[in-house]
Amino acid sequence: VLGLTAVVLSGLVFALGVFDGRPVTQMAVTAVSLVVAAVPESLPAVVTLALALGARRMAGSRAIPRRLHAVETLGSVTVIASDKTGTLTEGRMAVQHAVVPGRDRYAVTGTGYAPDGEVRHRGEPVSAPDELRALARAGLLCNDAMLTPPTGERPEWTAIGDPLEAALVTFAARCGLDPETTREAWPRVAEAPFDQDLRRMTTVHRRCDGRYLVVCKGAPENLLAPPLMDAGAEELAELTDAAHRLAAEGLRVLAVASAVVDTLPDPARPTGLRPLGLVAVGDPLRTAAPGIAAGFEQAGIRLVLITGDHPATAAAIGGRLGLWRDGDPLANGDDGDPGGAHPDTRVYARTQPEQKLDIIAGLQDRGHVVAMTGDGVNDAPALRRADIGVAMGGGTEVARQAADLVLVDDDLTTVATAIGEGRRIYDNIRRFLRYALAGGVAEIAVMLLGPLVGLPVPLLPAQILWINLLTHGVPGVALGAEPAEPGTLRRRPRSPQESVLGGGLGRDVLVTGALIAAATLGAGVWAAAADRPWQSVVFVVLGLAQLGVALAVRATRAPGSREHNRALPVAVAISAVLQVAGVLLPPLRELLGTSPLSALDLLACAAIGVLPGLVLRLTRRSGTADGTDGPRAGTQDPARPAAGRAG
Numbered sequence: 001v002l003g004l005t006a007v008v009l010s011g012l013v014f015a016l017g018v019f020d021g022r023p024v025t026q027m028a029v030t031a032v033s034l035v036v037a038a039v040p041e042s043l044p045a046v047v048t049l050a051l052a053l054g055a056r057r058m059a060g061s062r063a064i065p066r067r068l069h070a071v072e073t074l075g076s077v078t079v080i081a082s083d084k085t086g087t088l089t090e091g092r093m094a095v096q097h098a099v100v101p102g103r104d105r106y107a108v109t110g111t112g113y114a115p116d117g118e119v120r121h122r123g124e125p126v127s128a129p130d131e132l133r134a135l136a137r138a139g140l141l142c143n144d145a146m147l148t149p150p151t152g153e154r155p156e157w158t159a160i161g162d163p164l165e166a167a168l169v170t171f172a173a174r175c176g177l178d179p180e181t182t183r184e185a186w187p188r189v190a191e192a193p194f195d196q197d198l199r200r201m202t203t204v205h206r207r208c209d210g211r212y213l214v215v216c217k218g219a220p221e222n223l224l225a226p227p228l229m230d231a232g233a234e235e236l237a238e239l240t241d242a243a244h245r246l247a248a249e250g251l252r253v254l255a256v257a258s259a260v261v262d263t264l265p266d267p268a269r270p271t272g273l274r275p276l277g278l279v280a281v282g283d284p285l286r287t288a289a290p291g292i293a294a295g296f297e298q299a300g301i302r303l304v305l306i307t308g309d310h311p312a313t314a315a316a317i318g319g320r321l322g323l324w325r326d327g328d329p330l331a332n333g334d335d336g337d338p339g340g341a342h343p344d345t346r347v348y349a350r351t352q353p354e355q356k357l358d359i360i361a362g363l364q365d366r367g368h369v370v371a372m373t374g375d376g377v378n379d380a381p382a383l384r385r386a387d388i389g390v391a392m393g394g395g396t397e398v399a400r401q402a403a404d405l406v407l408v409d410d411d412l413t414t415v416a417t418a419i420g421e422g423r424r425i426y427d428n429i430r431r432f433l434r435y436a437l438a439g440g441v442a443e444i445a446v447m448l449l450g451p452l453v454g455l456p457v458p459l460l461p462a463q464i465l466w467i468n469l470l471t472h473g474v475p476g477v478a479l480g481a482e483p484a485e486p487g488t489l490r491r492r493p494r495s496p497q498e499s500v501l502g503g504g505l506g507r508d509v510l511v512t513g514a515l516i517a518a519a520t521l522g523a524g525v526w527a528a529a530a531d532r533p534w535q536s537v538v539f540v541v542l543g544l545a546q547l548g549v550a551l552a553v554r555a556t557r558a559p560g561s562r563e564h565n566r567a568l569p570v571a572v573a574i575s576a577v578l579q580v581a582g583v584l585l586p587p588l589r590e591l592l593g594t595s596p597l598s599a600l601d602l603l604a605c606a607a608i609g610v611l612p613g614l615v616l617r618l619t620r621r622s623g624t625a626d627g628t629d630g631p632r633a634g635t636q637d638p639a640r641p642a643a644g645r646a647g
Helices: 002-019 024-038 043-060 069-076 130-141 163-174 179-185 233-248 289-298 311-321 353-365 377-385 397-402 413-453 461-472 474-479 505-529 534-552 567-584 586-592 599-623
Strands: 063-065 079-082 094-099 105-108 119-121 124-126 146-148 158-160 188-195 200-206 212-218 252-261 274-282 302-306 347-349 370-374 388-392 405-407
Touching: 002 024, 002 413, 024 413, 024 461, 043 063, 043 069, 043 413, 043 474, 063 413, 069 388, 069 413, 079 353, 094 130, 094 163, 094 233, 130 163, 130 179, 130 212, 130 252, 130 274, 146 163, 158 163, 163 179, 163 252, 163 274, 233 252, 233 274, 233 311, 289 302, 289 311, 289 413, 302 311, 302 353, 311 347, 353 370, 353 377, 370 377, 377 388, 377 397, 388 397, 405 413, 413 461, 413 474, 413 505, 413 534, 461 474, 461 534, 461 567, 461 586, 474 534, 474 567, 505 534, 505 599, 534 567, 534 599, 567 586
Parallel strands: 079 302, 079 370, 302 347, 370 388, 388 405
Antiparallel strands: 063 405, 094 105, 094 274, 105 119, 119 124, 146 158, 188 200, 200 212, 212 252, 252 274
16 A cells, blocks of 8 residues: 555656656656655564564563564454463462261362371361272372472472372372372273363272272262262262362362272273262462453453363352452353353353364454463464464473464463563554654655745655665664553553554654655745755755654653663664765765755754654653553453453
């Protein structure tokens, strides 16, 4: 569009010049030069530099962009779909409560994966009873995780394998069992790995008497039901109610059952199981997690929790994060397609990995730009489908390869930093466009209107190209390195449907170009009336006025901030010196076709040249309270869905 507009207007300049009797060759060269000046050909360099600097700054904040375009796209994210474990939580699971049939709840103390801890019953420390030890032993046997003791490099106990299973190993140790000895005494002879659909895992172990122990662990609603269970309805109902109460406390609940059989069974089809009890695993929220959710809300970004946990557990965690309140919609993956859930849904429970694709597609269909976090192999398709896939640094290689951004520290706070960086880059691209396009508008306006005010040929082709070289070159690139303005993360995201020149930027370009053109033509008319070399005056004023605008549109610094772009004033100063040199140095005067100007003439040109930038700066400070140009997070844009709870 810009190219077509520039060609049409430059063709108009060519036609007017030829009609006025100017040589066809001269006007053709002038028109071509004007096209070159009007189109911001340094835009690719500015964008590439801005993205590269943004990627470098993100890497310093422990967010590694794998694709350069993701740096800018982050600035327009409207929804962040996050998993729970390890992202919003610390990823250090521990069994906090256990329930055995016919007995009260037991509390288990201890943090992390260290075996230190004790069992409490009604607030008093007790030795683990046989029923509890049987529950702990079953959870240890139906398990693939291991624990490694502290070393010189790692001062804490660490888990190898699934964190949930590691918590069961620690639970067994806290109940007085030795994990290695127990596993050696009950060797595994068959297994059915965890099944996403059935939500259970089954293992078979040889007993010392030659019989076999079948152990099954899984989701209570899947396990505590016929035909798996050989137990009374009252006993199963009691355990089911206990599971609901534990889940409502934000704990992840597992049911464990076992059976002793004479012949080796098929682990994929266990039958006749007796319930051993429930274990409730807690994973503490990151200290900053509630603040993260509030920060995203302030930035106009909706945080969505997607988890495989029980709906009651998901609701409790969502409540602690400020995402869910009683009466709010909550999607359950077991009920069907969660992608078609209520538009205000912010908590998705019991979701399968493949259902994440439907959730993302549903959000995108509503006009959202979605960032998706994940760490597993099954998350890769959803990471690919999202506008921005965010992989955890501690996750699988498959997830990292599918993602656009990798969080080295697995901390969602880093995403907020990356989003701020994306918005800064987009602001700088728009800032450059305002500066460069306003200069092109001014040059075309001067060439079109000059003859009407008595300036037959305001600028020669070489002069146009010289101004374009100095203004669109180093100063334009330096604008791409401007720091973020205060309040960048308090603005709502831009609409995906909004043009890069939208949001008032097109109007600002025209106003800025008109100011530059008015100052330039005014200086030329004054010089012609004073019998001064008016073409050289137009040349100097037009260049200096554009450079002044570069300083006027730069980012506003927060009070007390030390972050500023030193390259921009240096680039403007160098370009200003070279612009003035075009009328002072004989070789340049011969090249550009300019005439010498006196010191008084140059002072007058400088005084007139600073006026457009001065007007813009004063208008900008008086028009915005905090110096920022973007809309606030609370504003409403009818062209796109509102962010936050209104969805």
